Amino acid sequence: MRQVSITDIAQAAGVSPSTVSRALQDHPRISLERRKAIQALAREMGYRPSQVARSLVTGHTRTLGVAVTDVTDPFVAEVMKGAEAASRKADYGLLFAMSNRDPSQEVAAAQILLDHQVDGMVVISSRANARYNEMLSGRGPKHGSQIPLVLVNNAQPGPNVFSVRMDNRDGACQAVTYLRELGHRRIAFVAGPEGGCSSRERLEGYRQGMAENGLRPDLKLIVTGGGLLEDGPRALRTLLDLADPPTAVLCYNDLAAIGLLAAAAAAGLHIPDDLSVIGYDNIPLSRFTIPPLTTVDQPKETLGRLAVMMCICALNGEPVKDAVLTGELIVRGSTNLHSKEKGPT
Amino acid sequence: MRQVSITDIAQAAGVSPSTVSRALQDHPRISLERRKAIQALAREMGYRPSQVARSLVTGHTRTLGVAVTDVTDPFVAEVMKGAEAASRKADYGLLFAMSNRDPSQEVAAAQILLDHQVDGMVVISSRANARYNEMLSGRGPKHGSQIPLVLVNNAQPGPNVFSVRMDNRDGACQAVTYLRELGHRRIAFVAGPEGGCSSRERLEGYRQGMAENGLRPDLKLIVTGGGLLEDGPRALRTLLDLADPPTAVLCYNDLAAIGLLAAAAAAGLHIPDDLSVIGYDNIPLSRFTIPPLTTVDQPKETLGRLAVMMCICALNGEPVKDAVLTGELIVRGSTNLHSKEKGPT
DNA sequence: CATGTTTGCGCAAACGTTTGCACAGTCTCG
DNA sequence: CGAGACTGTGCAAACGTTTGCGCAAACATG
Numbered sequence: 001m002r003q004v005s006i007t008d009i010a011q012a013a014g015v016s017p018s019t020v021s022r023a024l025q026d027h028p029r030i031s032l033e034r035r036k037a038i039q040a041l042a043r044e045m046g047y048r049p050s051q052v053a054r055s056l057v058t059g060h061t062r063t064l065g066v067a068v069t070d071v072t073d074p075f076v077a078e079v080m081k082g083a084e085a086a087s088r089k090a091d092y093g094l095l096f097a098m099s100n101r102d103p104s105q106e107v108a109a110a111q112i113l114l115d116h117q118v119d120g121m122v123v124i125s126s127r128a129n130a131r132y133n134e135m136l137s138g139r140g141p142k143h144g145s146q147i148p149l150v151l152v153n154n155a156q157p158g159p160n161v162f163s164v165r166m167d168n169r170d171g172a173c174q175a176v177t178y179l180r181e182l183g184h185r186r187i188a189f190v191a192g193p194e195g196g197c198s199s200r201e202r203l204e205g206y207r208q209g210m211a212e213n214g215l216r217p218d219l220k221l222i223v224t225g226g227g228l229l230e231d232g233p234r235a236l237r238t239l240l241d242l243a244d245p246p247t248a249v250l251c252y253n254d255l256a257a258i259g260l261l262a263a264a265a266a267a268g269l270h271i272p273d274d275l276s277v278i279g280y281d282n283i284p285l286s287r288f289t290i291p292p293l294t295t296v297d298q299p300k301e302t303l304g305r306l307a308v309m310m311c312i313c314a315l316n317g318e319p320v321k322d323a324v325l326t327g328e329l330i331v332r333g334s335t336n337l338h339s340k341e342k343g344p345t
Numbered sequence: 346m347r348q349v350s351i352t353d354i355a356q357a358a359g360v361s362p363s364t365v366s367r368a369l370q371d372h373p374r375i376s377l378e379r380r381k382a383i384q385a386l387a388r389e390m391g392y393r394p395s396q397v398a399r400s401l402v403t404g405h406t407r408t409l410g411v412a413v414t415d416v417t418d419p420f421v422a423e424v425m426k427g428a429e430a431a432s433r434k435a436d437y438g439l440l441f442a443m444s445n446r447d448p449s450q451e452v453a454a455a456q457i458l459l460d461h462q463v464d465g466m467v468v469i470s471s472r473a474n475a476r477y478n479e480m481l482s483g484r485g486p487k488h489g490s491q492i493p494l495v496l497v498n499n500a501q502p503g504p505n506v507f508s509v510r511m512d513n514r515d516g517a518c519q520a521v522t523y524l525r526e527l528g529h530r531r532i533a534f535v536a537g538p539e540g541g542c543s544s545r546e547r548l549e550g551y552r553q554g555m556a557e558n559g560l561r562p563d564l565k566l567i568v569t570g571g572g573l574l575e576d577g578p579r580a581l582r583t584l585l586d587l588a589d590p591p592t593a594v595l596c597y598n599d600l601a602a603i604g605l606l607a608a609a610a611a612a613g614l615h616i617p618d619d620l621s622v623i624g625y626d627n628i629p630l631s632r633f634t635i636p637p638l639t640t641v642d643q644p645k646e647t648l649g650r651l652a653v654m655m656c657i658c659a660l661n662g663e664p665v666k667d668a669v670l671t672g673e674l675i676v677r678g679s680t681n682l683h684s685k686e687k688g689p690t
Numbered sequence: 691c692a693t694g695t696t697t698g699c700g701c702a703a704a705c706g707t708t709t710g711c712a713c714a715g716t717c718t719c720g
Numbered sequence: 721c722g723a724g725a726c727t728g729t730g731c732a733a734a735c736g737t738t739t740g741c742g743c744a745a746a747c748a749t750g
Contacts, residue, residue: 005736016700021738029698051461052400053736056705061397063461066441071425072629077416084416084443088454093461096411096441098429109433116396116408116438229633262633284417288574288607290635350706361730366708376728398706401735 004047012045013038024049055117063093064311065113065121069101073227074283075253075300079124079152082304090312092119101193101226103127110135120148120311124304127195133158148314150307154197155322160314164306164323168201169208171296171327175250175278176209178294178329183338184248184276188221190235190260192252199227199252202280206250227252232259236267247275247338254279254286254295261289261334272336282330291333298327349392357390358383369394400462408438409656410458410466414446418572419628420598420645424469424497427649435657437464446538448472455480465493465656469649472540478503493659495652499542500667505659509651509668513546514553516641516672520595520623521554523639523674528683529593529621533566535580535605537597544572547597547625572597577604578611585612592620592683599624599631599640606634606679617681627675636678643672 010017023030023038055061087094097109136146149161189206192199225231251257257279282297313320355362368375368383400406432439442454481491491505500508534551537544570576596602602624627642658665
């Protein structure tokens with residue numbers, strides 16, 4: 001015989017299956033004595049409830065889905081870490097799907113989660129968020145309702161969709177302000193992936209920071225990127241080719257910054273003397289770059305933990321409100337006073 | 346009403362549920378005409394089969410579990426990437442659990458996967474592999490059978506357990522040999538996590554490489570570590586304090602090597618002139634360190650892909666045999682001829 | 691003692707599928 | 721034209737739970 005079922009226990013205990021079921025749930029209408037006996041018996045027989053059967057009748061699977069762009073991105077991995085911890089603590093399973101940064105794969109990934117009847121899902125760094133609403137409609141437990149969806153770093157209004165995000169604008173703004181305080185005036189920005197919410201917001205933060213600090217915006221100082229390591233070298237080349245190159249650069253994320261650091265070293269540039277660079281995310285690696293990277297910290301695990309907690313709250317019918325956390329600038333060795341400006345007196 | 350069920354379709358089509366079920370499976374005993382009609386109707390009504398109900402009767406969930414030590418480790422993340430791709434292509438869900446490198450959490454993590462009735466599981470870089478056998482026993486579909494288990498980089502014999510791993514010994518040996526060819530004689534090794542299978546094998550490979558190249562082993566040149574960024578600096582300090590410090594060092598993985606690189610830069614050491622450094626894994630980042638890291642490549646995504654493919658094969662009753670891949674040394678800028686040895690002539 | 695409440699348990703339906711079997715009709719072949 | 725094979729479909733059981741309801745016994749209350 002295979003897995004021990006509730007009826008096996010019932011038979012062994014000489015009671016009906018329903019009694020066993022209730023006993024295991026500590027239902028008060030089963031005599032304490034019997035309850036304890038059945039629980040002991042179940043343990044002894046190595047009983048493990050069939051999630052599948054239970055799901056069929058209760059209508060929920062105790063499984064959450066997490067859809068990400070790319071686990072390989074350290075930021076994403078850290079968020080997942082938090083999400084996994086939270087869902088394991090809440091005794092939820094976590095179904096995982098990845099889109100490889102490809103919006104069309106993103107819906108396929110989400111579809112697989114949905115097809116496995118996850119109770120809710122959290123999406124990290126989506127770029128196709130608009131399509132979730134249609135996909136989710138009618139997937140909920142009751143009349144045309146929707147499964148709860150929590151977006152990380154990606155607000156998008158909709159029924160039963162929530163978001164937990166960083167104040168990216170503020171973070172980028174802080175970074176620019178800090179650079180200005182160091183004496184920099186020509187500050188570049190290496191943008192993130194097109195269509196991403198945080199890309200947009202960080203760019204806005206950069207612009208706002210420039211404006212607030214009385215620096216005139218120069219479109220040439222904004223270069224495109226995708227938030228990948230490879231983007232760093234490309235961006236540096238573009239910036240160095242400028243007639244009037246920047247003395248500092250803020251990158252969309254640490255990955256791009258690290259790529260830029262590497263390219264700078266290869267080009268014989270000395271960081272931070274020749275160029276100050278700031279990253280974003282504060283991934284663990286950023287402490288170990290050469291020089292250590294000044295960056296804007298995001299509480300990544302918290303983001304993930306919060307996301308699943310919100311999701312579970314929504315499932316329980318509790319009220320949940322969107323969270324927006326604020327980042328903190330971590331100053332390390334990749335930024336420096338802009339001394340050259342003063343010239344030789 | 347909620348999800349459209351097979352009976353809804355049956356009603357709409359004026360046939361019995363069983364006919365619908367068979368039509369959707371393209372069962373030949375349903376007339377082609379009806380089959381097409383029902384399939385069209387199902388599509389039109391937005392029917393999505395209930396995996397849960399199906400699982401209950403078929404006995405399998407089309408879900409695989411993946412248990413890892415830490416997603417945050419780039420090596421692990423890459424393997425997961427491969428695993429996810431393969432399981433998505435095979436239309437399997439992937440349930441995710443993490444142990445935070447803690448053997449006791451590891452069984453809890455695996456337990457959650459098992460409780461969600463995964464059809465099989467793959468474990469990446471376990472350290473508590475011995476305990477899986479007991480946990481899995483009796484969890485299989487028939488009489489006392491076991492769910493298939495695939496270990497990545499971690500062989501462990503057992504019924505229905507398979508492994509896909511790298512020839513770590515060979516990789517480490519290659520690295521040492523290469524260093525010897527560059528003229529190095531005092532080559533250090535920064536070890537990996539205690540209890541890990543690859544740790545042991547790479548250490549063996551290091552020893553073998555030293556022996557094969559006629560270098561006398563010096564226990565002082567082997568320092569402990571855990572395969573983390575933080576281990577690099579610690580290791581470097583230990584090695585530098587030696588009376589006769591090494592001229593080259595092989596690290597358990599790229600992470601430790603990167604940490605070491607950072608510490609070396611901070612200490613004013615010039616890599617590779619003062620010290621040659623080799624990592625292991627060839628994580629994407631290793632191309633962007635300063636200097637770029639010489640390392641032993643592992644086909645990480647392939648490892649993951651293979652693991653789930655083997656798992657699925659085992660599920661289908663097909664014969665599967667363990668795979669062992671061999672790594673390739675990637676030479677980059679962190680290694681150099683050992684010139685000093687020759688002295689000023 | 692009659693009535694009402696509580697306690698403890700079982701029956702059976704339900705969840706949405708799959709699948710063995712039965713059955714009726716049609717076809718094929720001798 | 722009759723026997724057998726094939727074709728197309730439906731019935732009902734089964735998977736392992738949960739849960740509303742019913743019922744009997746015990747108990748409390750007046």
